[in-house]
Every structure is written in structure tokens, then in C-alpha cells.
Amino acid sequence: MSWEASLPSLWQRVWDELEQGVCVAAHPARRPTFATISADGPALRTVVLRGIDRQSCTFEVHTDTASRKIAEVRTDPRVGAHVWLPEIALQIRLWAIAEVTEADPNRWSKIPPKSQIVYGGSPTPGTPISEPRDHTPGATIERFATLTCRVTRADIVHLGQDLHRRAVYEAPDWSGQWVAP
Numbered sequence: 403m404s405w406e407a408s409l410p411s412l413w414q415r416v417w418d419e420l421e422q423g424v425c426v427a428a429h430p431a432r433r434p435t436f437a438t439i440s441a442d443g444p445a446l447r448t449v450v451l452r453g454i455d456r457q458s459c460t461f462e463v464h465t466d467t468a469s470r471k472i473a474e475v476r477t478d479p480r481v482g483a484h485v486w487l488p489e490i491a492l493q494i495r496l497w498a499i500a501e502v503t504e505a506d507p508n509r510w511s512k513i514p515p516k517s518q519i520v521y522g523g524s525p526t527p528g529t530p531i532s533e534p535r536d537h538t539p540g541a542t543i544e545r546f547a548t549l550t551c552r553v554t555r556a557d558i559v560h561l562g563q564d565l566h567r568r569a570v571y572e573a574p575d576w577s578g579q580w581v582a583p
């Protein structure tokens with residue numbers, strides 16, 4: 403039986419692919435679209451998937467504490483993530499609750515110095531500047547934040563040659579439910 407044909411194997415494949423996204427730089431799950439709720443409506447941006455934990459159904463994103471998404475999460479912790487995997491025709495949509503951890507020294511020490519410079523810098527993200535060189539990057543652990551996102555719901559679509567399949571999975575049992583595509 404193929405992986406997309408049963409609810410448990412489809413769910414397992416979702417987490418296998420997310421794990422690949424964490425480990426393999428070129429994998430399409432590496433760069434999900436990450437959504438927050440802003441005062442202006444939905445706010446979307448690309449991020450790097452930094453970690454997953456399939457037992458707790460969480461995923462992790464790193465960001466600058468001064469970025470808009472942190473203010474948005476502090477106001478409303480509901481977030482979303484979207485991944486499209488063209489080679490296996492799979493769409494993953496996740497709803498989650500985000501928790502902010504600031505300046506974690508363990509995670510910080512694992513980031514190469516050339517990558518640490520995206521957390522910090524002056525002026526802060528989104529500040530108007532006269533031209534691009536008017537921004538100075540800087541590695542500042544106090545500006546390094548981890549968003550640990552606890553998934554509460556997932557909506558999965560597989561575009562098979564014979565059949566389009568769609569399933570919704572919800573906490574806490576994650577048994578899944580087929581729905582019309």
C-alpha cells in the first residue's frame with residue numbers, strides 16, 4: 403500500500419518530510435511560509451525550519467526579537483506554516499501555538515558566527531533606511547529568539563495521478579479524518 407493511502411502512513415510521511423527539511427538544505431520543506439496574525443490581517447514570510455519534534459508535534463523557527471513577527475506572536479500566539487513538496491505532490495498546512503524563547507545560549511552556540519549576524523544589527527528589521535548599505539548586521543544573542551510552535555491542526559493534500567486525497571489531523575489524538583479535497 404502506498405504511503406498516501408492510509409491516514410497513519412500519510413501522517414508519518416508528513417513528519418518524515420518535515421524532518422528532511424530540517425536536515426537537508428535543498429529540501430523544499432526547509433523554507434516554509436510562516437504565518438502570524440497582525441493588526442493589518444495575515445502576515446506571511448519565508449523562514450528556515452530549524453527543528454521538529456514529532457512526539458510533541460512541534461516545529462522550531464529562529465528569528466530576531468525585534469522583528470515584527472515576534473510582536474505579533476506576543477499579541478496573538480496563533481501561527482501557521484505552509485509547505486509544498488512538488489516531487490511528491492504534497493501540501494502541508496499546519497496551525498500552531500507559538501512560544502517565544504529569548505537568547506538561548508545552547509541554540510546560539512550551535513549557529514555558525516557568519517549566520518549569527520542575522521540576529522541583531524542596526525537599525526532593527528523594517529526600519530526605513532535611505533539605501534540598503536545603511537543597515538549594519540551584528541550578532542547579538544539578546545536579539546536571538548526561538549519560536550517553538552506546537553501544532554494543533556494539520557490539513558494535508560496529496561495530488562495523486564488517480565485521486566486527490568485530503569486529510570485533517572487534530573490534537574490530541576492525531577488519528578486524522580479524510581475530507582473532500
Ligand SMILES: Cc1cc2nc3c(=O)[nH]c(=O)nc-3n(C[C@H](O)[C@H](O)[C@H](O)COP(=O)(O)O)c2cc1C
Pocket residue numbers: 433445446447448449450451463464465466469470471472527528
Ligand atoms: C529563503 C529565506 C529564508 C528566511 N529565513 C528566515 C528565518 O529563518 N527567520 C527569520 O526571521 N526570517 C527569515 N527570512 C526573512 C523573512 O522572510 C522576513 O523577511 C523577515 O523575517 C521579516 O519578517 P517580519 O517583519 O514579518 O517579522 C528568510 C527569508 C528568505 C527569503
